[in-house]
Amino acid sequence: MIPDFSRLKKNIKNKSECRFHFKMAVLADTATQLLCTAIEGYGVEERMNIDIYEGPYNQVEAELYNPNSGLYAFKPDYVLIFESHKKLLKAFYNTPLQDRDFFADNKFETVKNYYNIVTERLNAKFISFNFCEENDGVFGSAAAVYPASFLFQVRRLNFLLADYASKEKKFSIADMLSLQNNFGLDGITDEKIYISSSMAVSIDALPYVAKCITDPIKAGYGIIRKCLILDLDNTLWGGVIGDDGINNIQIGELGIGKAFSELQQWIKELKNKGIILCVASKNTESIAKEPFELHDDMVLKLDDISVFMANWDNKVKNIQRIQEILNIGFDSMVFLDDNPFERGIVKQYIPEITVPDLPEDPSLYLGYLKKLNLFENISYSDNDTERTKQYQQEAKRVTDHNFFDNEEDFLKSLGMECTVEPVTAFNMPRTSQLTLRSNQFNLRTVRYDEVALQDFAAKENNYIWNFSLKDKYGDHGLIAIVMLKKNDNVLFIHNWIMSCRVLKRGMENFTLNYLVEFGSSIGCKLITGEYIPTPKNGIVKDHYDHLGFQKIHDLWELSLPADPLETFIKKKI
Amino acid sequence: MTENELLAQLSLLFTDVIDEGDVNLTMDTVADDVEGWDSLTHIQIIVAVEKKFGIRFSLNEIQLFKNVGDFVRCVKGKLS
Numbered sequence: 140m141i142p143d144f145s146r147l148k149k150n151i152k153n154k155s156e157c158r159f160h161f162k163m164a165v166l167a168d169t170a171t172q173l174l175c176t177a178i179e180g181y182g183v184e185e186r187m188n189i190d191i192y193e194g195p196y197n198q199v200e201a202e203l204y205n206p207n208s209g210l211y212a213f214k215p216d217y218v219l220i221f222e223s224h225k226k227l228l229k230a231f232y233n234t235p236l237q238d239r240d241f242f243a244d245n246k247f248e249t250v251k252n253y254y255n256i257v258t259e260r261l262n263a264k265f266i267s268f269n270f271c272e273e274n275d276g277v278f279g280s281a282a283a284v285y286p287a288s289f290l291f292q293v294r295r296l297n298f299l300l301a302d303y304a305s306k307e308k309k310f311s312i313a314d315m316l317s318l319q320n321n322f323g324l325d326g327i328t329d330e331k332i333y334i335s336s337s338m339a340v341s342i343d344a345l346p347y348v349a350k351c352i353t354d355p356i357k358a359g360y361g362i363i364r365k366c367l368i369l370d371l372d373n374t375l376w377g378g379v380i381g382d383d384g385i386n387n388i389q390i391g392e393l394g395i396g397k398a399f400s401e402l403q404q405w406i407k408e409l410k411n412k413g414i415i416l417c418v419a420s421k422n423t424e425s426i427a428k429e430p431f432e433l434h435d436d437m438v439l440k441l442d443d444i445s446v447f448m449a450n451w452d453n454k455v456k457n458i459q460r461i462q463e464i465l466n467i468g469f470d471s472m473v474f475l476d477d478n479p480f481e482r483g484i485v486k487q488y489i490p491e492i493t494v495p496d497l498p499e500d501p502s503l504y505l506g507y508l509k510k511l512n513l514f515e516n517i518s519y520s521d522n523d524t525e526r527t528k529q530y531q532q533e534a535k536r537v538t539d540h541n542f543f544d545n546e547e548d549f550l551k552s553l554g555m556e557c558t559v560e561p562v563t564a565f566n567m568p569r570t571s572q573l574t575l576r577s578n579q580f581n582l583r584t585v586r587y588d589e590v591a592l593q594d595f596a597a598k599e600n601n602y603i604w605n606f607s608l609k610d611k612y613g614d615h616g617l618i619a620i621v622m623l624k625k626n627d628n629v630l631f632i633h634n635w636i637m638s639c640r641v642l643k644r645g646m647e648n649f650t651l652n653y654l655v656e657f658g659s660s661i662g663c664k665l666i667t668g669e670y671i672p673t674p675k676n677g678i679v680k681d682h683y684d685h686l687g688f689q690k691i692h693d694l695w696e697l698s699l700p701a702d703p704l705e706t707f708i709k710k711k712i
Numbered sequence: 713m714t715e716n717e718l719l720a721q722l723s724l725l726f727t728d729v730i731d732e733g734d735v736n737l738t739m740d741t742v743a744d745d746v747e748g749w750d751s752l753t754h755i756q757i758i759v760a761v762e763k764k765f766g767i768r769f770s771l772n773e774i775q776l777f778k779n780v781g782d783f784v785r786c787v788k789g790k791l792s
Contacts, residue, residue, distance in 0.1 A: 144756070149731060172752055331771050332755055342759045 140495060140511060144173070144345045147180025157188035159360050164215035164263075166194040166202050168226040169339040174348065178219075181349035185357055196337075203256045210261070217264045218257045219313070219352060220250070223339035224271035224293065225328065231289050239287040243296035250300065258309050266352065268315045269297045271324055313352050318344065321510055350512065358515040364493060365467055367409060368458060370476035371420040371427055371449070375399060375406075375439065377501060381422055385429050391436030398502040403438035405505055410443050414514060415465060417446040419457040419474070424449040454481050455488040473513050477501070547707075550645055553610040555708040557646070559653055562596050562603040569617045570605055573636050578675040580637040582668065582682060585622075600625040601633075604657070606650060608641055608708070615641055619650055630658045632668035635682075642678075648704035651686050655701045666697045713791060715739065718784045725764060729756045739781035765791060 142150075163178065165171050175193045182189035192213040194202045199220060202210040210218070227246070234242050250267055257265040274282045274290045282288035297316060304310045319327050322344055329341035340348050357363075372379045376399050377389025389396040390403075410416050416439070420427050427449035431441040441447070446464050448457040454476070462469060469491035476482050482494045495511060497504050562570050567589055574587045587595060596603050606619040619637040623630055632654070637646060658666050668683050670676075683695035686704065690696075713721075719737050726735040730748040743749045749757075761783075762768055767790040777783050 145729065145760075152731070173756075329759070331769070331774070332759070334771060335774060336751060336755055338755070342756060 141346050141350060142181075142184055144177060144180075144342050147177050147184065147346055147349065150180040150183035151176065154183055154188065156186070157183075158186045158362070159357075160188040160190070161216040161356070162190040162192070162213065163217040163219055164192040164194060164202075164210050164213055165219045165221065166199045166210070167221040167223075168197045168199060169221070169223045169333075170196060170337040171221065173338060173342065173345060174221070174340055177345040177349040178352055181346060181353050185353060185362075187353065187357065187360075189353070199253070203253055206260070215261060215263045217266055217356065218261060220253055220265070220267045221313075221339075222268065222270075223328075224273060225333060225339055227270055227293065227296075228273070228275065228289055231292065236287070239292065243292040243299060246296055247299040247303070251303065254307070254310050264309045264311070266311050266313050267300065268313045269300055271315060271319045271327055272297070273324060311355060313348075315348070315351070318347055318351060322347070354512055354515045363471065363516070364414075364473050364514055365471045366415040366417060366461075366465060366473070367406065368417045368419050368461060368472060368474045369406070370454075370474075370478070370481065371418060371422060371430075373477040373501070374475055374497075375403060376430060376437075380430060381426055385434055388430060388434070390430070390434060395501060396436070398504065400436060400438060402501075402505050402508075405508070407438050407443065409514060410439075412514075415445045416443055417461045417465075418444050418448060419454050419461065420449045421451055421454070422449040423451075454485055458485060458489060458492065475508075546643070550707040553612075553644075553707070555608060555610045555644065556711045557609075557649055557708045558607040558711045560605050560607075562592065562605060566605055566617055567592065570603070570620050573617070573620050573638065574634065577636045577638065578673070579639050579678050580642070581673075581676050582635045582679055583633070583671045584673050584676060585634050595622065595633075602657075604653065606646070606653075608644070608646065609711075619646060621650060621654065623654075625661065625663065628662060628664040630654070630661075630663040630666045632666065635668065639678075645706040645708055647682070647686065648706040649708040649710075652703040652706065653710070655697075655699060655703065659699050664699050666699065668695045668697075669693060670695070713788065715784050715788065718787055719780070721764075722761070722780070722784065722787075725760055726757060729753055729760055737780045739779070739784060741780040742778070761787065767791065 165175055165178070167174070171193055175191045179189050179191050192209065192215060194208075194210060199222065202208045205211075230246075231239065231242055238245075253267070254265045257263050270293050272290060272293050275288075276282075278285050278288045278290075282290040285291055300312060304312050315327070327341060327344050328339055332338050332341060369375055372381075375390075377395050378387060380388055390399050391397070392400070406416065418427070424447070428441060428447065430437050431439065431444070446461045448460060450457070454474075458469075458472070458474065462472070469489050470493075473493045473495065474482070474485050475495065475497065476485070477497055479496070482496065485492060486494050493513065495508060495513070498507050560566070571587060571589045571592050574585070574592070578584070592603070595601055602623040602625070604621045604623070605617055606621075607617045608615045608619075615638075618641045619635075621635050622633040624633050625631075635650070637650075654666060666688075668688060670680060670682060672680065683697075684690070686697070687701070688695035688697045719739070723735050723737045726737060726746065726749070727733070730746070730753050732748040735746055735749075737746075743754070758769060758774060765787060767787065769786070773786055777786070
């Protein structure tokens, strides 16, 4: 998933439209031509246009301290300082023996000076690499505990930098050390290349180094991933729940189950920091939920999942539904699935979504995912927790549903309010759209464009009522429309349409109560309605029956006055 | 693999790494003959060749290459 250097280099020739533009100065004590190419090319990959100033070789201090340097003329937004462990080791060896205990503290002071200059004189943000840790072998294993060893000092320096960066907003660290943990010292630096050309980063490591610089900047622009969508069978547990049953899926301490448990623990940690978890699984919903509810070894429980989509629709459709519910961009979602076929389809239809190519072996899933750095934080802003909270609220309406034992308590808790109004110039487009587009909750499927609707409403004894619904989570807008024709003392429901988004909210009862009230107020004794079947409107086949109408020949009838039906929706005056 | 086959493969690899048009190598080609073959692309070429053929050059070997012929013979030696 991380492009190689050759691709980054080619990117620069094909710069496409970018989302952001910023200027970065790179000051280093080793040769950085290829590093700069990698950063610029990685920027293109992420649609960031990075204008780079490459300081002269090994002139970090001269560039910073001289106000006439190229650095000052460039006016960078970010200054990246890359001092390599190679040069640090050299400086350590050049330090008198008696001063080596203080080597880290002295170097730390130097870096703080860099930082002050960058923030105060250049008014830029400061990024410094931390240092690869190396036991140079001089003190043997004792180096780890011997203060005058390079290993001890470089570790201390890394800690001092991290501690300082945690307090200073404009100071951030490019985490070379984590890259060293992943690739090893030999993977970060190719000695042959270092000796022949003074480059401290190997060609294979360059894209990763570029990524660790650009990821936090990208996050600073608000481009972060907020949602993890999970497949279930062979992704969250081993085996197929529908075939193997709850007692035979692999999860827990035994065998391969451990790999899935560790993955779940990691995912739970993501949830704790604010990542929204969703499920998209081809399964029967009740069977898919069983392990979450009943299996002791499941780390993830049902209430960790914001949106649970288990059905036999394709994954693209389910991911689109999740997107609609959460109302966040596809580019902020990650989809995890063991099946390359499913991954391929999702990638094809939703190119913005991130789809890691999980290794075949489940024991390799987690290590692979950790290296991708999928969930970058915003290091340059405090908004993170706030933002997370906002998205959680949006997902909550769905989650809340799980907390209530019965439908009634859930509906009561929603605090629903409905506005009823006639058709106006303002709501005309949406009203017409409902009659044109609704297929399912549509009793007679008569379509009206805006002109036809206007004509209908203008006729004497014709009425149109629009219903808009709000609840404590937000505004659903105009969700239902009823068109009426009065003939003598009979009120005929010419059409009744409702958006399926608000099914099972008691909206039908509320609407009928309003019709009863309205019918009585204009002197009607009877409300009549008709259901005209289409291939799509089966869900309202028994609509009038449920509402207490009697079927007389082809029409449904309700005598007025009639008792109001139960509803938890308040009428908004 | 014959020297000619190696030359053909290396030409493709050079073309890809340098990315400034087709490169057609002969045994006598030197860096000055190829537009864009400088010290920076040279490193990338070395690494790309190591990867492609699963071999490693020593620092000495790299420094002793005087022309493409030296390069080809070195690769050929490591592969056999």
